Amino acid sequence: MTNTPATHVPDATDVVGLYDAMFRRRDTRAEFTGEPIPAEVLDRILTAAHAAPSVGLSQPWDFILVTDPAVRRSFREHVHQERAVFNDQLDARQAETFARIKVEGIMEAGLGIVVSYDADRGSPAVLGRHAIADAGLYSVCLAIQNLWLAATAEGLGVGWVSFYREEFLRDLVGLPETLRPIAWLCVGPVRDLPTVPDLERHGWRNRLPLSEVVHHERYDPIRGR
Ligand SMILES: Cc1cc2nc3c(=O)[nH]c(=O)nc-3n(C[C@H](O)[C@H](O)[C@H](O)COP(=O)(O)O)c2cc1C
Secondary structure, three states, X not given: OOOOOOOOOOOHHHHHHHHHHHHHOOEOOOOEOOOOOXXXXXXXXXXXXXXOOOHHHOOOEXXXXXXXXXXXXXXXXXXXXXXXXXXXXXXXXXXXXXXXXXXXXXXXXXXXXXXXXXXXXXOOOOOOXXXXXXXXXXXXXXXXXXXXXXXXXXXXXXXXXXXXOHHHHHHHHOOOOOEEEEEEEEXXXXXXXXXXXXXXXXXXXXXXXXXXXXOOOOOOOOOOO
């Protein structure tokens, strides 16, 4: 009998590198240098995104790379309008905190990546999606997380922008009606990555202790809030 290991056993530096990228990863807004991303690095992070798991191997993502300053400016204007819409929903104290928080680095990062979801790809028989339609969306989010971690390992920053109306972004980058934009990602070289999320630094919200979100055997309503 051959003794073939079922799994690749990573060496210690692989493991440290993976955890390091996970814990150094930060949503980035203000730290972009504006420098371009070397073509081979961009190719690597897109390849990492495209290696993500997907329901039924549907690979329902597309990546639209946007560098045109006019398009980015137009998107930023729209985001600022939506920021005002959100601001109107806040009480005075929240609005004061929110005023200090930057929510995008669209012009500072030289590249925007619009990630979209195509529910028709591989359909109708998407293996594993018959009962949970959202499984397609989960797949796109995994591709985004792969890209985010790979970008972090490459020394790039990524900022996810969601202050937009889907129809606006769809029109802006020419997505067909059947595709949903899931994210605008600001991507580029950074001076550094903050160690604390901006939202924590500005007192908007803190990361919860792990013990509040881990449940044993059954969901404990005292914990999950
Ligand atoms: C789905 C999603 C949408 C987000 N939208 C925005 C956004 O519009 N603007 C922004 O500044 N950050 C956005 N973020 C980043 C979060 O604010 C950030 O992940 C959170 O504050 C934790 O910080 P960290 O990513 O640096 O750990 C988004 C993150 C996710 C996952």
